[in-house]
Amino acid sequence: MQRELIERLNALIGEGVGKRVLGWKRGEFFYDTEPAILAADQLDELVYDSFCGPNLSKYLIQEMPKLGEGEKIIALIKPCDSYSFNQLCTEHRINKDKVYVIGVGCKGKIDVDKIRARGITGITGIDVDGDALTVHTLYGDEQVNRKEVLLNKCLSCKGKEHRVFDEQIGESEETSTGDDRFDMVKKLEAMSAEERFAFWRGELSKCIRCNACRNVCPACSCVKCVFDNPNTGVQNKAAADDFEENLFHIIRAFHVAGRCTDCGECSRVCPQGIPLHLLNRKFISDIDELYGEYQAGEEVGQRHPVINYTQGDCEPSIVHERGSNA
């Protein structure tokens, strides 16, 4: 599929659709891929394989001002990334008119750490044939079921439909396990306040404030983040002690509430393995419960329930009662 993609991209650039492509290129290791803006002569660097997990939508923001009148950038968008794309269009951070979207097929992306967790080391390469995964290592080949080593975010896959595209290339496959994505949220809700506090203190105290979650998050796309702005009065607060440090994540979850598409990038990139997506999912499940099911990024121009008033909205007292019972 990678070869087919590169051929098509060359053709599109030849036709003058765009000059540059937003896609992935190889990182330090074969299982590392990183977002890349590639010009026509760099297209041979483009990678599209089972490791292209990163959500690219956010990288379009910085490209917008670079595009001249009528000029377009070609972007490779997976089905789940298309939600973030639409959400950013809704927020006027991306202009769809300036992007030629290739909806690339996705059958789920692989988490190399899950392969390692099976005791497989010295990995040198991987061959995929359907669900059969042959892992080449320094010590010989190992067989793994692909479905068992997918990224966590693929386990709550949003489906194979691209919510936005100009053309589609490649087949997609729904990889969700069918489990309720709110299972863990429900477990946390069932805990006592003390247990829940202990859970989050345990998780969040691992944070090293590398800001990877913030930097990867398509909803965290402020021109200037409040945590980088000395005038907000909160910047220093979240660094005063380790407890206040924890508030960084809570504030972040509030800032993306209603806009988070549940793309799962925050947890994917966390070097400390903190399940940050659970904070966002708690908000999503509350919004679903109080205002009806809502998926951010489904359409462009949606007004999310947190910034919308309708006469059918639940009364503030209901929100309050729930809050005080929790």
Add this chain to the structure above:
Amino acid sequence: MQKIGVFVCWCGSNIAATVDVKAVANAMRSEPGVVFSTDYQYMCSENGQNLIKDAIRDYKLDGIVVCSCSPRMHEATFRKTAMAAGLNPYMVEIANIREQCSWIHKDMPEGTEKAMVLARAAIAKVKKNAPLTAGTSPVTKRALVIGGGIAGIQTALDVADAGYEVDIVEKSPTIGGRMAQLDKTFPTLDCAACILTPKMVEANQHEKINLITYSELENVSGFVGNFTARIRKKARHVDEKKCTGCGVCTEKCPSRKGLNEFNMGLNTRGAIYIPFAQAIPNLAVIDTSNCIHFKTGKCGICEKNCSAGAIKFDQEDEIIERKYGAIVVATGFKPIDASYFDEYAYTQSKDVVTSLEFERLMNAAGPSKGVLVRPSDGEHPHDITFIQCVGSRCSHDATKGKEYCSKICCMYTAKHAMLVREKYPDVNVHVFYIDVRTPGKNFDEFYRRAVEQYDVDYIKGMVGKVTVEGKKLHVQGSSLLSNDQLHIYSDMVVLATAIEPDPTARSIGTMLTASMDTNDFFTEAHPKLRPVESPTAGIFLSGVCQGPKDIPETVAQAGAAASKVIGLLSKNELVGNPCVAHANELLCNGCSQCERVCPYGAITYVEKEVRGPEFRGVKRVAQVNEAVCQGCGACTVTCPSTAMDLKGFSNNQIIAEVDAICR
């Protein structure tokens, strides 16, 4: 360094009894930036205000903190005081050490400590205040009255007489409301129609009043002086300009299934109907749910018989959008559903009726033409039992009924009892009551007349159960005075059902952002001093939508609401609130979330060249229309990058307050 003055008020003993005011004033003296701190018995008095003015001049203060009552009481007073001494009025902060401190604490050390904390928070905030200047906005000289009952009619007449245009929007096909359904009115026993219909006619004929009947409010936007309302005028399927109200169509209509709303569903009416003889406007309306033409496409008898050619089956709803300076809520009430109280056999026997149904049974225009008969068999009743407080004065944990007293039931029950005994002396009348409440002019005399002259059998006690036994209703109750269990076999039972706000009130309250209590009655701006105003500026309250009332009280309140409306509409412009939002263009993401969350439509976006240390170029940024912004702050909490901030309540000011409290 700023020079801040602190003024601690005793409010007589209101504050000083629970807060050591001298200790507060002393402690504040050592706060950084405070150059003057004192206490005084009544800071709002002229002497108190002079004390503030002198201190501002003598110490060259550039900000003051008054520790006193709620800013709702005296913030305006102290702002004027500051202005008189040459200080910008927005350099004043109030620390509410009365409502939020002395009144809710009993322990002096505790109250004193909290007062100090509140004072420190206000000092922290005032240090970050900036002088602000208010702008003005024009006033649209037209009022909207929601509801065309006696409350709405009276308010509209009074406002219109002062020379302002008034629109009455009424959801039913006619104005008149509940009062039009009443037979006689207490305590004078004059006929309701005789005193109401002249007012209805006057409202209809008034050149300044525009009746928008059979219409519902769909949406309201804007703010005081400048509301925009969208009203859906439902299709009557009758041309208003052609219909003469002759009533031929209503007689010829073959569909007789529609329940007659005016008679509380005690009889039926045609699918095309005029609600009652004196309806205004006197126009027919088609109830499409019962109309044979709308159900089958056939019939059309009304169309054939209408000599004016007024029937318009294809008429569609019309949307009216208009600007108003003031809005009066007069949505009224309805009796609660008596079927919740089935211990009184309301759903089991036609002879158990509510008081409003009884009102129709006694009325000459009612289903029995004013002859009192049992609804079940049309026979003359010989014994009637009235039960008061059905659904009123229930305990707070009751699953049905209301905690409040519906106020009017004691009087109308006395009226009903008296009228029955007057017209039919052969009928025995019993009234079960908890208390008889008659605190109105000539009210107690009226009730005593029922007992003494008309020999109505008043029984202190409640009814436990009513059962249907053959043609009789077996009423089992207790008499607390004689300590007896009573068994009365009546022909009819009349339930004095509680009244509740009209079901449309809740959605109208939401539309107007006017607050309501747990019973869905609208809340006043102040229960004693501003009883006809909603806390939402420009919204006024008339009649039972604010709380149970009888007719004289409703009319008095309607007039009071009108005078407030007139006061507002007489102004050419209103001084705005300078505490408005503004966007920091360098920080703005251009994401439009604030634009979407703004309830006033005050925010727009523009492409604009922005220059800053980190960015230079054209970007999409938010702009606030300061004349439209009401300073609610919804945008500031929505903005993820803190680009949107509120003057006078900036994020930094609020964080400074919180920091001072947590210190």
